[in-house]
Amino acid sequence: MHPKNCTQFEVHFLKGSEGVNQLYYNDTIYFYHINRAQRKHLYIYIKNGEIEVRAPQKMSFKKIEKAVYEKRHWIVEKMRLQQSRSQNNYEEGGQFQILGKTYTLSIQPWDKKRIKIERNAEKKIVLFFPYGKIADEENIRKAIERLYREEANKILPPLFSQAERITGIKAFSWKIKKMSRSWGLCKRNGCISINWNLIRYTEDTILYVLIHELCHIKHFDHSKEFWNLVEYYLPEYKLQKKNLHSQ
Numbered sequence: 275m276h277p278k279n280c281t282q283f284e285v286h287f288l289k290g291s292e293g294v295n296q297l298y299y300n301d302t303i304y305f306y307h308i309n310r311a312q313r314k315h316l317y318i319y320i321k322n323g324e325i326e327v328r329a330p331q332k333m334s335f336k337k338i339e340k341a342v343y344e345k346r347h348w349i350v351e352k353m354r355l356q357q358s359r360s361q362n363n364y365e366e367g368g369q370f371q372i373l374g375k376t377y378t379l380s381i382q383p384w385d386k387k388r389i390k391i392e393r394n395a396e397k398k399i400v401l402f403f404p405y406g407k408i409a410d411e412e413n414i415r416k417a418i419e420r421l422y423r424e425e426a427n428k429i430l431p432p433l434f435s436q437a438e439r440i441t442g443i444k445a446f447s448w449k450i451k452k453m454s455r456s457w458g459l460c461k462r463n464g465c466i467s468i469n470w471n472l473i474r475y476t477e478d479t480i481l482y483v484l485i486h487e488l489c490h491i492k493h494f495d496h497s498k499e500f501w502n503l504v505e506y507y508l509p510e511y512k513l514q515k516k517n518l519h520s521q
């Protein structure tokens with residue numbers, strides 16, 4: 275049966291080899307592999323957009339089919355989620371966060387040779403791109419990175435001063451950096467580094483990170499005393515900490 279003839283939520287299987295099987299769902303075909311081995315139960319794995327059914331050695335094909343059918347909503351939802359996550363954001367309509375607000379990328383050709391990028395009040399990030407050139411993922415990624423760095427240089431210094439005023443703790447020095455593993459870092463000598471990507475979050479969440487790092491100047495650990503100090507300056511720090519980890 276052609277998938278177009280399937281009604282909503284109706285699922286069909288093409289009986290074929292054990293290797294590749296098909297699941298029809300809502301006009302879409304999903305392929306899945308069956309792998310048999312010595313195991314007691316059947317498991318369905320979805321990884322990198324592929325469906326793998328790990329079945330017990332002796333389970334009949336009919337039973338496997340039935341198990342996949344019963345799990346069809348879950349399978350399709352999981353596939354959909356994985357697809358939307360892997361979709362390229364570095365294109366027209368891509369979404370980017372600054373200070374907790376979502377900005378939509380708009381690409382506009384212009385008659386200059388350079389690339390210009392700016393964010394405007396209408397929650398748009400506008401990328402002006404030379405006519406005739408292709409705004410590919412790499413170019414867009416670089417431009418967005420430049421925008422984030424520029425914005426971080428405007429947004430973070432006043433917040434850092436504010437965090438120093440709140441705590442009365444002064445950093446020996448501090449800088450905005452590209453960091454892949456942490457939002458902030460405090461060295462023993464009182465030098466603090468802040469990840470420029472932090473500007474994705476709201477001011478309150480950013481302040482939490484800055485206060486957190488400043489408190490490390492007094493307590494160079496994550497001891498009870500350290501957290502008490504953070505809480506003293508920022509009673510709702512747990513909420514901000516959660517915001518930081520939930521994205």
Ligand SMILES: [Zn+2]
Nearest residue numbers: 486490495496
């Ligand atoms: Zn820390």
